[in-house]
Amino acid sequence: MAHTAEIDTKEAWSGGQSPFRVSYGKMFMWFFLVSDALTFGGLLISYGFIRHKYAEVWPKAENVFTHFPFVEQHLPLAYVGLMTFILIMSSVTMVLAVEAGKRMDKRGVIVWMFWTIVGGAAFVGSQAWEWFHFIVGTEEGALRNVWDMAQGKYVQQTWHGANMVVNEYGVPQFANYFFFITGFHGTHVFSGVVINFIIFLNVIKGIYHKRGHYEMVEKVGLYWHFVDLVWVFVFTFFYLL
Amino acid sequence: MEFHDDYPSYETMYNHDEAYGKKARRTLWNVFWIMLAITVFELIIGFMAPSKGWSGTLGLKVLFIGLTIVKAAAIVWWFMHLGHEVKFFKYVILLPYAIFMLYTIFIILTEGTYSGGSGRFAPTDPIFINQQKELAKKHHGGGGHATEEAHGAEKEHSGH
Numbered sequence: 001m002a003h004t005a006e007i008d009t010k011e012a013w014s015g016g017q018s019p020f021r022v023s024y025g026k027m028f029m030w031f032f033l034v035s036d037a038l039t040f041g042g043l044l045i046s047y048g049f050i051r052h053k054y055a056e057v058w059p060k061a062e063n064v065f066t067h068f069p070f071v072e073q074h075l076p077l078a079y080v081g082l083m084t085f086i087l088i089m090s091s092v093t094m095v096l097a098v099e100a101g102k103r104m105d106k107r108g109v110i111v112w113m114f115w116t117i118v119g120g121a122a123f124v125g126s127q128a129w130e131w132f133h134f135i136v137g138t139e140e141g142a143l144r145n146v147w148d149m150a151q152g153k154y155v156q157q158t159w160h161g162a163n164m165v166v167n168e169y170g171v172p173q174f175a176n177y178f179f180f181i182t183g184f185h186g187t188h189v190f191s192g193v194v195i196n197f198i199i200f201l202n203v204i205k206g207i208y209h210k211r212g213h214y215e216m217v218e219k220v221g222l223y224w225h226f227v228d229l230v231w232v233f234v235f236t237f238f239y240l241l
Numbered sequence: 242m243e244f245h246d247d248y249p250s251y252e253t254m255y256n257h258d259e260a261y262g263k264k265a266r267r268t269l270w271n272v273f274w275i276m277l278a279i280t281v282f283e284l285i286i287g288f289m290a291p292s293k294g295w296s297g298t299l300g301l302k303v304l305f306i307g308l309t310i311v312k313a314a315a316i317v318w319w320f321m322h323l324g325h326e327v328k329f330f331k332y333v334i335l336l337p338y339a340i341f342m343l344y345t346i347f348i349i350l351t352e353g354t355y356s357g358g359s360g361r362f363a364p365t366d367p368i369f370i371n372q373q374k375e376l377a378k379k380h381h382g383g384g385g386h387a388t389e390e391a392h393g394a395e396k397e398h399s400g401h
Contacts, residue, residue, distance in 0.1 A: 018251065019327075019329060020326070020327060020329060020330040020333070021251060021326065021327045021330065022251055022326060022330060023250075023251045023252050026251075027330075030330075030334050034334060034337065034338050037338060038338065038341055038342075041338075041341070041342050041345065042345065045342075045345050045346060045349055046349075048349075049349050049353055054365065056365075056370065056373065057365055057369035057370055057372075057373050058373075059373070059376075060291070060296060060376070062287070062290075062291055062296075063376050076288070077284055077287050077288055078284075081280070081281075081284045084280055085277070085280070088273065088276055088277060088280065089273075091316065091320055092269065092270070092273045092320075094320075095269050095319075095320045096266065096269065099262055099265050099266060099269065100262075102255055102256050102257050102262065103256070103257065103258070103259060103262045104256060142368075142372055143368055143372075144368060145366060145368060156368075170369055170372065170373070171365070171369055211252075212252075212253050213250075213252040213253045213255065213256060215252040215255065218255070221321075222321055225316055225317075225320045225321045226321075228316060228320075229313055229316045229317065232309055232312045232313055232316070233309060233313065235309075236283075236305050236306065236308075236309040239287070240283055240287045240305045241301075241302055241305055241306075
């Protein structure tokens with residue numbers, strides 16, 4: 001490609017050049033993503049640590065995430081599989097929008113960005129549904145020692161659902177990490193949808209067409225792919241392992 | 242374009258023609274199908290794992306983490322087009338991250354031993370141990386069929 005044309009290495013670093021061959025905005029989107037990836041990496045490593053500490057009492061995903069909308073049966077993993085499919089699909093539509101932008105195909109960018117936003121919104125909705133079922137819990141529930149404020153002692157009772165202190169699935173840390181990591185990821189997806197929508201409006205207005213390039217679409221695309229990237233890891237560590 | 246300086250504008254240099262776009266699109270769709278195949282494969286393995294007794298084995302962990310890294314690499318390389326950037330930029334992005342992550346994993350594996358497994362400082366509530374034992378018993382042997390039976394029995398029980 002044109003931008004990777006070779007130049008003399010000495011000349012590249014002697015100023016007045018851009019040795020990385022990327023624009024300022026894109027480079028700093030990458031730097032931001034590296035820092036964000038460090039945050040997620042730290043969270044997932046700490047999750048692995050706590051999970052190892054409570055290895056024998058850590059709940060298994062197939063016993064926790066068993067619901068699927070409109071289906072009475074227990075279908076472990078099916079729903080999260082669907083969510084993963086939605087997010088990978090929206091990642092593809094995003095990259096196709098970027099590709100259309102490089103051909104200055106405004107209509108193509110609009111169509112693919114539209115589907116990206118739809119996919120992102122569907123994912124956020126799915127996550128809300130998942131959280132709802134996680135918080136409400138099952139009918140059976142499980143025995144827990146719960147602190148009773150009035151009596152000032154722990155009382156054994158059947159507990160349904162989950163909060164930050166007690167949950168029916170296992171040790172409290174399980175729900176804490178689930179809420180924190182999927183919540184942090186969900187926040188990223190939500191902000192990604194909002195940012196995509198703003199850029200989508202700008203594309204419709206023709207701002208980038210006038211500018212002569214659709215690099216802004218590529219920059220938000222980078223962020224969107226990053227969200228997908230994080231989900232790939234969350235999916236493995238929370239649902240598969 | 243209002244700029245008329247000596248700096249190359251990398252934004253517009255990115256634009257490509259229809260022929261190149263066609264090739265690029267084919268690559269992207271291929272990457273997508275491979276990623277989807279990997280995900281479906283993971284789900285099938287994950288679905289079979291409890292009944293086959295694979296849950297929690299080292300082989301399964303290595304397989305899942307390995308496939309995850311393959312998928313992550315595909316996203317970074319093709320979807321985020323890091324593969325198309327100049328060599329130096331790839332290193333600037335990937336190396337610091339890899340070094341920090343490997344260091345953090347290393348330090349938690351070596352210095353993290355103070356936790357000494359569950360029950361060293363605050364003993365784990367036996368309620369949790371019993372729950373996991375019960376669930377394991379319910380899923381032991383017979384696979385998915387037995388699970389369904391157990392669920393049925395549970396419903397009957399709660400109906401009393």
